[in-house]
Amino acid sequence: MGQIGDGSLVEWVIRTRYTRAVMLKNLNIAIIGAGNIAEALVSGLLKKRVVQPSQIFATDVSESRLKHFKTQYGVRVGSDNAQAAKWCDILILAVKPQVIDEVVVGLKLPARSNPLVLSVAAGVPIERIQSKLRSTKHIIRVMPNTPSIVLEGATALAGGPGVSSQELEIGKSIFEAVGKVVVVEETHIDTITGLSGGGPAYVYVFIEALADGGVKMGLPREVAQLLAAQTVLGAAKMVLESGEHPGALKDRVASPGGTTIAGLHSLEEGKLRGTVINAVQSATLRSRKLGKLGQSRHIASRKNGVGRAKRAT
Numbered sequence: 231m232g233q234i235g236d237g238s239l240v241e242w243v244i245r246t247r248y249t250r251a252v253m254l255k256n257l258n259i260a261i262i263g264a265g266n267i268a269e270a271l272v273s274g275l276l277k278k279r280v281v282q283p284s285q286i287f288a289t290d291v292s293e294s295r296l297k298h299f300k301t302q303y304g305v306r307v308g309s310d311n312a313q314a315a316k317w318c319d320i321l322i323l324a325v326k327p328q329v330i331d332e333v334v335v336g337l338k339l340p341a342r343s344n345p346l347v348l349s350v351a352a353g354v355p356i357e358r359i360q361s362k363l364r365s366t367k368h369i370i371r372v373m374p375n376t377p378s379i380v381l382e383g384a385t386a387l388a389g390g391p392g393v394s395s396q397e398l399e400i401g402k403s404i405f406e407a408v409g410k411v412v413v414v415e416e417t418h419i420d421t422i423t424g425l426s427g428g429g430p431a432y433v434y435v436f437i438e439a440l441a442d443g444g445v446k447m448g449l450p451r452e453v454a455q456l457l458a459a460q461t462v463l464g465a466a467k468m469v470l471e472s473g474e475h476p477g478a479l480k481d482r483v484a485s486p487g488g489t490t491i492a493g494l495h496s497l498e499e500g501k502l503r504g505t506v507i508n509a510v511q512s513a514t515l516r517s518r519k520l521g522k523l524g525q526s527r528h529i530a531s532r533k534n535g536v537g538r539a540k541r542a543t
Contacts, residue, residue: 253403254281260318260345262311262333263325264290264299267350270378271322272303274407277381287314312338315345320400323349323359327524330354334362348372348387348401352423353521356390356416367392370401373422374408376430383409384426388416420521424513432509437462 259281261268268288275281286305290296296307308314315321315337325333330351339345347369349359356369363369369390377383385405389398402411414422437458444454469476484490497503 253400254285257281257319257400258285258287258317259320259322259404260287260289260314261322261324262289262314262337263323264288264292264295264307265324266376266379267374268322268324269299270374270381270383270408271324271404272299272305274378274381275404276303278407280403280407287317289314311336315339316343318345320404321345321347322404323347323351325351327351327354330359331362334359337363339363339365344368346370346393346397346400348404350374352427353517353524355521356388358524360390368397369393370398371416371419372401372405373419373427374405375426378405378408381408384429385409385411386419386422386426387411387413388419389413390416420517421510421514423517424510424515427517428509428513432506433462 254275259275261271272286272288275286276283283304284306286303288296288299288305288307289309289311290299290307291309293309296309299305300307311333316339321337323330323333330349342365344366345368347359347363347366348371349356349369350372351359352373354371356371359369360367367390370393371388371390372385373388374383374385378385383405385408387398387401387405389401398413402413405411437455440458440461441451441454444457445451449457465479468474468479472479480494484494
């Protein structure tokens with residue numbers, strides 16, 4: 231195992247700038263928390279042959295989840311987070327934000343241990359993890375979304391102060407196994423939470439409404455839903471593959487005096503654009519509020535801990 235900063239298996243990988251599969255070929259990945267996002271990552275990494283099962287160690291408190299990971303994917307499993315953390319080169323924290331502090335403290339990494347850490351805990355800033363995990367400065371905050379489960383996710387990465395561009399490439403290599411990846415400043419993570427984090431839910435509502443329109447006009451439900459979902463999938467693919475502005479693609483469909491422009495007029499009357507923009511804004515502001523609340527609780531717990539320590543001396 232080559233820890234970042236100690237030895238140089240990772241540094242060698244960085245210097246060589248190899249392809250994704252080669253970049254991760256000799257690196258061990260520990261995933262703390264065997265939930266849906268963790269399973270999507272394991273499935274994607276193995277399906278795309280980015281790593282081998284022997285390179286993955288998944289931990290969880292649920293025996294049934296561990297059994298599933300072992301049976302389905304053939305990876306190493308266990309309930310000892312500290313053991314997994316000491317074994318790995320890359321540590322992925324895929325746990326709920328309300329338990330992140332407890333989990334990070336429980337890792338008990340040796341002072342000289344220096345893994346690359348990727349945190350998927352929503353709303354938890356890098357500084358908070360850094361304060362608990364003093365042995366490494368290599369921390370990347372990750373905001374994925376649920377379509378990662380079908381390997382069509384949209385993920386944002388934000389590197390902490392000690393993370394290099396090459397280390398971000400390693401993070402990208404992992405999450406590109408489940409979809410598209412962008413690299414942003416941490417200050418943008420709340421906005422991304424409101425856009426691509428909540429975006430699938432907004433799209434599901436649109437698909438449902440589009441299908442309901444078909445049903446209202448006489449189509450069977452299963453036919454309407456299939457057509458609506460495939461239409462959204464195809465339209466999204468055209469945006470991604472053509473590189474054209476969505477407005478230009480829209481204009482190609484809407485001929486003068488035709489049926490599509492009549493439908494678009496109804497969407498404008500219903501203020502679809504403004505409603506969607508407001509949804510992203512509301513979700514972003516809520517994410518910021520929750521993040522500040524979590525940070526306030528974190529600071530309060532640290533102060534209480536210091537107070538107890540002083541009283542004990």
